[in-house]
Amino acid sequence: MISAWNELACVKRELAARDWFPGTSGNLSIKVSNKPLTCLVTVSGKDKYKETEEDFVLVDQDGKALTEQGKPSAETVIHLEVYKRTDAGCSLHVHTLDNNLISELYAEKGSITFRNVELIKAFGVLDADGELTIPIVENFADLPTLGKVVGEQISADTKAILIRNHGITVWGKNAFEAKRHLEACEFLFSYQMKLLHAKALNLKEVL
Amino acid sequence: MISAWNELACVKRELAARDWFPGTSGNLSIKVSNKPLTCLVTVSGKDKYKETEEDFVLVDQDGKALTEQGKPSAETVIHLEVYKRTDAGCSLHVHTLDNNLISELYAEKGSITFRNVELIKAFGVLDADGELTIPIVENFADLPTLGKVVGEQISADTKAILIRNHGITVWGKNAFEAKRHLEACEFLFSYQMKLLHAKALNLKEVL
Amino acid sequence: MISAWNELACVKRELAARDWFPGTSGNLSIKVSNKPLTCLVTVSGKDKYKETEEDFVLVDQDGKALTEQGKPSAETVIHLEVYKRTDAGCSLHVHTLDNNLISELYAEKGSITFRNVELIKAFGVLDADGELTIPIVENFADLPTLGKVVGEQISADTKAILIRNHGITVWGKNAFEAKRHLEACEFLFSYQMKLLHAKALNLKEVL
Amino acid sequence: MISAWNELACVKRELAARDWFPGTSGNLSIKVSNKPLTCLVTVSGKDKYKETEEDFVLVDQDGKALTEQGKPSAETVIHLEVYKRTDAGCSLHVHTLDNNLISELYAEKGSITFRNVELIKAFGVLDADGELTIPIVENFADLPTLGKVVGEQISADTKAILIRNHGITVWGKNAFEAKRHLEACEFLFSYQMKLLHAKALNLKEVL
Numbered sequence: 001m002i003s004a005w006n007e008l009a010c011v012k013r014e015l016a017a018r019d020w021f022p023g024t025s026g027n028l029s030i031k032v033s034n035k036p037l038t039c040l041v042t043v044s045g046k047d048k049y050k051e052t053e054e055d056f057v058l059v060d061q062d063g064k065a066l067t068e069q070g071k072p073s074a075e076t077v078i079h080l081e082v083y084k085r086t087d088a089g090c091s092l093h094v095h096t097l098d099n100n101l102i103s104e105l106y107a108e109k110g111s112i113t114f115r116n117v118e119l120i121k122a123f124g125v126l127d128a129d130g131e132l133t134i135p136i137v138e139n140f141a142d143l144p145t146l147g148k149v150v151g152e153q154i155s156a157d158t159k160a161i162l163i164r165n166h167g168i169t170v171w172g173k174n175a176f177e178a179k180r181h182l183e184a185c186e187f188l189f190s191y192q193m194k195l196l197h198a199k200a201l202n203l204k205e206v207l
Numbered sequence: 208m209i210s211a212w213n214e215l216a217c218v219k220r221e222l223a224a225r226d227w228f229p230g231t232s233g234n235l236s237i238k239v240s241n242k243p244l245t246c247l248v249t250v251s252g253k254d255k256y257k258e259t260e261e262d263f264v265l266v267d268q269d270g271k272a273l274t275e276q277g278k279p280s281a282e283t284v285i286h287l288e289v290y291k292r293t294d295a296g297c298s299l300h301v302h303t304l305d306n307n308l309i310s311e312l313y314a315e316k317g318s319i320t321f322r323n324v325e326l327i328k329a330f331g332v333l334d335a336d337g338e339l340t341i342p343i344v345e346n347f348a349d350l351p352t353l354g355k356v357v358g359e360q361i362s363a364d365t366k367a368i369l370i371r372n373h374g375i376t377v378w379g380k381n382a383f384e385a386k387r388h389l390e391a392c393e394f395l396f397s398y399q400m401k402l403l404h405a406k407a408l409n410l411k412e413v414l
Numbered sequence: 415m416i417s418a419w420n421e422l423a424c425v426k427r428e429l430a431a432r433d434w435f436p437g438t439s440g441n442l443s444i445k446v447s448n449k450p451l452t453c454l455v456t457v458s459g460k461d462k463y464k465e466t467e468e469d470f471v472l473v474d475q476d477g478k479a480l481t482e483q484g485k486p487s488a489e490t491v492i493h494l495e496v497y498k499r500t501d502a503g504c505s506l507h508v509h510t511l512d513n514n515l516i517s518e519l520y521a522e523k524g525s526i527t528f529r530n531v532e533l534i535k536a537f538g539v540l541d542a543d544g545e546l547t548i549p550i551v552e553n554f555a556d557l558p559t560l561g562k563v564v565g566e567q568i569s570a571d572t573k574a575i576l577i578r579n580h581g582i583t584v585w586g587k588n589a590f591e592a593k594r595h596l597e598a599c600e601f602l603f604s605y606q607m608k609l610l611h612a613k614a615l616n617l618k619e620v621l
Numbered sequence: 622m623i624s625a626w627n628e629l630a631c632v633k634r635e636l637a638a639r640d641w642f643p644g645t646s647g648n649l650s651i652k653v654s655n656k657p658l659t660c661l662v663t664v665s666g667k668d669k670y671k672e673t674e675e676d677f678v679l680v681d682q683d684g685k686a687l688t689e690q691g692k693p694s695a696e697t698v699i700h701l702e703v704y705k706r707t708d709a710g711c712s713l714h715v716h717t718l719d720n721n722l723i724s725e726l727y728a729e730k731g732s733i734t735f736r737n738v739e740l741i742k743a744f745g746v747l748d749a750d751g752e753l754t755i756p757i758v759e760n761f762a763d764l765p766t767l768g769k770v771v772g773e774q775i776s777a778d779t780k781a782i783l784i785r786n787h788g789i790t791v792w793g794k795n796a797f798e799a800k801r802h803l804e805a806c807e808f809l810f811s812y813q814m815k816l817l818h819a820k821a822l823n824l825k826e827v828l
Contacts, residue, residue: 014463018433019225023329023391047383049221095326095394101401105411118553118580119509122437128555139325141335166325176461184437187509193401194515194607200408201614204519226639230743230805254797256635302740302808308815312824346739348749373739400815407822428670432640532760532787533716536644542762590668598644601716608722608814615821617726 001040001058004030008040008056011092011175012048015182020094021048025167027073030090030175031083037061041079043070077147078169085154088171090178095167098189103136103162105196111135112162114188122184123159134185136162160185208247208265211237215247215263218299218382219255222389227301228255232374234280237297237382238290244268248286250277284354285376292361295378297385302374305396310343310369312403318342319369321395329391330366341392343369367392415454415472418444422454422470425506425589426462429596434508435462439581441487444504444589445497451475455493457484491561492583499568502585504592509581512603517550517576519610525549526576528602536598537573548599550576574599622661622679625651629661629677632713632796633669636803641715642669646788648694651711651796652704658682662700664691698768699790706775709792711799716788719810724757724783726817732756733783735809743805744780755806757783781806 008030020026026048029041040056042048048055054069061084063076073079075093082091106112114120115131123132135153140146150169153161159181160170170185172178198204215237227233233255236248247263249255255262261276268291270283280286282300289298313319321327322338330339342360347353357376360368366388367377377392379385405411422444434440440462443455454470456462462469471483475498477490487493489507496505520526528534529545537546549567554560564583567575573595574584584599586592612618629651641647647669650662661677663669669676675690682705684697694700696714703712727733735741736752744753756774761767771790774782780802781791791806793799819825 022394023326023387025326025329025391025394047387097394097398097401100324100398101405104402105405106414108411109414116553116579117514118577119437119439122439126555139323141333163325165323180437180461184439187436187439187511191511191514194511195518196410196413197404197408197611198515198519199413200410201611203610203614204522206610206613207520207523229808230740230801232740232743232805232808254801304808304812304815307738307812308819311816312819313828315825316828346737348747370739372737403824403827404818404822406827407824530760530786531721532784533644533646536646540762594644594668598646601643601646601718605718605721608718609725611818612722612726615818617817617821618729620817620820621727621730 001032004032004040005056007175008090009051011090011179012042012055013051014179015092015094016049020096022095024048026092026094027075027079028090028092029076029079031088032058037080037083038066039079039083041072041076044073045071074143075146077143078150081147081151081154082169082171085151086156086158086171087173088178089173090175091169091171092178092182093167093169094182096186096189098193099162099168099186100165101193102189103164103166103168106162107136107138107164109136112192114192117188117191119184119187119191122180132188133157134160134162134168136164139164139166208239211239211247212263214382215297216258218297218386219249219262220258221386222299222301223256227303229302231255233299233301234282234286235297235299236283236286236290238295239265244287244290245273246286246290248279248283251280253277281350282353284350285357288354288358288361289376289378292358293363293365293378294380295385296380297382298376298378299385299389300374300376301389303393303396305400306369306375306393307372308400309396310371310373310375313369314343314345314371316343319399321399324395324398326391326394326398329387339395340364341367341369341375343371346371346373415446418446418454419470421589422504423465425504425593426456426469427465428593429506429508430463434510436509438462440506440508441489441493442504442506443490443493443497445502446472451494451497452480453493453497455486455490458487460484488557489560491557492564495561495565495568496583496585499565500570500572500585501587502592503587504589505583505585506592506596507581507583508596510600510603512607513576513582513600514579515607516603517578517580517582520576521550521552521578523550526606528606531602531605533598533601533605536594546602547571548574548576548582550578553578553580622653625653625661626677628796629711630672632711632800633663633676634672635800636713636715637670641717643716645669647713647715648696648700649711649713650697650700650704652709653679658701658704659687660700660704662693662697665694667691695764696767698764699771702768702772702775703790703792706772707777707779707792708794709799710794711796712790712792713799713803714788714790715803717807717810719814720783720789720807721786722814723810724785724787724789727783728757728759728785730757733813735813738809738812740805740808740812743801753809754778755781755783755789757785760785760787 027042057069058066113133120132234249264276265273320340327339441456468483472480527547534546648663653659678690679687734754741753
């Protein structure tokens with residue numbers, strides 16, 4: 001479990017350096033065992049820009065704390081959905097301006113699809129005509145409901161899900177892959193926003 | 208007082224890392240005692256990106272310096288209004304581009320209200336239909352007048368006040384909570400600006 | 415080779431600090447010998463925000479690994495084109511939002527030209543009426559094809575090439591010069607995007 | 622001179638952390654003596670993100686090197702104009718996206734004036750109806766000409782001058798004051814750009 005703790009602490013430090021935990025938002029987890037399912041998850045309400053010995057707590061498949069560091073994140077239910085439905089080893093949930101913006105603008109479409117942009121390679125999409133689709137679900141203040149809604153969107157091909165005005169949940173087989181997916185998503189979201197502005201303003205007409 | 212000093216020094220360092228003190232702007236305080244009211248406040252005119260033993264000075268309820276580090280910030284009057292009218296333990300005033308921009312755009316409305324965005328949870332607003340309102344007051348070069356005007360907007364529900372083209376004042380029961388409120392405000396302001404651009408440009412029409 | 419390794423490690427660290435390797439994208443190389451041509455190139459698929467002893471691998475003129483650190487970047491072919499056609503000693507390929515955006519907006523023109531902006535001096539353009547042109551090529555998932563297409567655009571005057579939605583390749587006689595060219599390009603791209611927005615919005619009319 | 626060197630090295634480090642020296646652009650100086658006039662100025666063409674013992678060279682009132690660190694910045698002539706016409710002790714010249722953008726948009730007006738924004742206090746403008754004006758001059762590839770043109774705009778009230786598409790020159794009685802002026806200018810430029818966008822897009826209509 002020490003190795004899992006260190007792996008999660010490391011990715012938390014890197015995402016903190018990117019300022020992806022404003023106002024104590026965001027939560028992270030890493031799987032520790034499969035049978036029974038246990039994972040380390042961030043403790044609720046802490047300042048994730050700081051590093052302490054109470055940053056993570058071990059939980060079981062029902063989200064019950066197995067160690068004493070504190071209360072697990074209220075959104076642990078979403079992480080558990082990811083581990084139950086995929087072979088993911090690490091799951092990351094963060095709020096950024098552009099993931100919130102994309103989640104709002106594309107909410108009615110229910111998803112966003114990227115193609116013809118090199119960064120989708122970070123998801124293993126290597127074909128010239130390949131594409132990457134990220135589902136978008138509505139936000140629910142009731143977390144079991146939110147967990148269920150997110151869970152229903154998870155399939156073998158999904159690697160990330162946007163929650164409307166509530167950030168992204170992204171995963172990978174380990175912290176390295178989850179972070180690679182997250183960095184690529186954020187680049188793609190920011191790039192898409194810039195392309196939309198360019199299109200709305202007809203920038204090609206003023207070159 | 209050493210503990211209060213360290214707590215304030217720590218939050219100052221974190222806000223400096225975010226570049227929230229351009230041109231020596233901004234001022235911070237932390238309450239040291241209730242009866243009589245005393246607080247540590249940033250010394251006037253210093254470069255808050257640097258850390259020195261003269262960063263803060265203890266002041267009484269009238270803003271008079273009780274220690275020798277230097278002249279208290281000219282805006283100490285605003286911090287005292289916060290401590291006299293709330294149970295806050297820490298108050299932060301910073302200038303950012305987006306808090307200035309929101310303060311200018313919404314000035315005539317007198318306030319800005321956020322709803323349907325997850326980050327308002329940082330203020331303890333947990334209901335699905337909850338909302339967060341931040342009052343906006345006009346700026347006054349005369350600081351006692353500004354203190355009075357800010358003070359009049361402070362109620363039990365207020366956690367932050369915008370001053371037109373003059374940044375935000377935000378508080379919490381301690382430095383941790385004040386910083387959480389501030390980070391959430393800045394995220395909400397920046398997000399609102401991006402939403403306004405999206406709306407003005409009809410971005411949903413060009414998806 | 416130790417000196418070349420250190421020079422490349424140093425520029426990698428500096429570009430990582432700028433966040434120019436999202437999602438493990440980007441690749442870098444430095445020439446080690448001319449006859450036969452060998453160079454150190456980044457190992458494929460690694461997190462370039464981290465520093466390890468397996469970051470770079472020595473390759474020959476056909477891109478074949480001569481040391482054991484791992485698989486050379488799939489885009490090594492582009493670096494080799496640069497070394498075969500110029501006297502460059504270092505070649506850098508990174509993805510940024512604005513280099514992707516410029517590559518997309520100007521793709522049909524086939525190039526972008528800068529004039530009347532001081533930063534083109536970084537390319538040795540010192541005359542009052544001097545200019546800097548950067549070719550733009552289409553992206554190809556097939557890397558030998560991409561290498562060929564990029565190679566065809568390289569001439570004595572070229573110092574950088576944009577690949578549509580796939581970032582920039584830029585070079586110089588050493589890592590210092592390559593980085594100077596890259597920093598200047600990114601400034602010019604971001605500045606051009608801001609100028610285009612200003613033009614499309616007629617900002618001069620609302621001063 | 623050691624103290625002046627350290628003061629200049631310190632401000633260089635702080636501006637480097639803000640990424641204000643892209644592509645080796647920018648130059649800095651600090652006055653060492655009045656009669657005769659000597660100052661330390663950045664050596665030409667160096668990477669200002671690095672710190673070395675050859676970063677600065679002492680020059681006389683004609684810009685001639687008095688020590689051996691290397692060739693003085695080609696724009697030393699502008700720094701000397703500042704010292705000859707004011708009581709400044711430190712002068713800073715940097716390129717940022719927004720100072721270039723403001724210099725271009727307002728070039729035909731010949732200056733930009735700020736009022737009703739708190740940050741002009743960084744220039745000692747404390748009155749409710751005070752204002753700050755920054756002249757803008759055309760750029761000249763010929764540096765003696767540029768020095769002359771900049772010099773003609775310097776008066777007792779000037780603290781900063783914009784050169785069209787060529788950044789800002791700003792000064793103060795010492796490095797601390799020069800940096801305060803520079804940080805305030807950059808905030809004001811960025812804020813003005815955001816206000817112009819808001820105006821052009823009629824953002825107040827879509828609140």
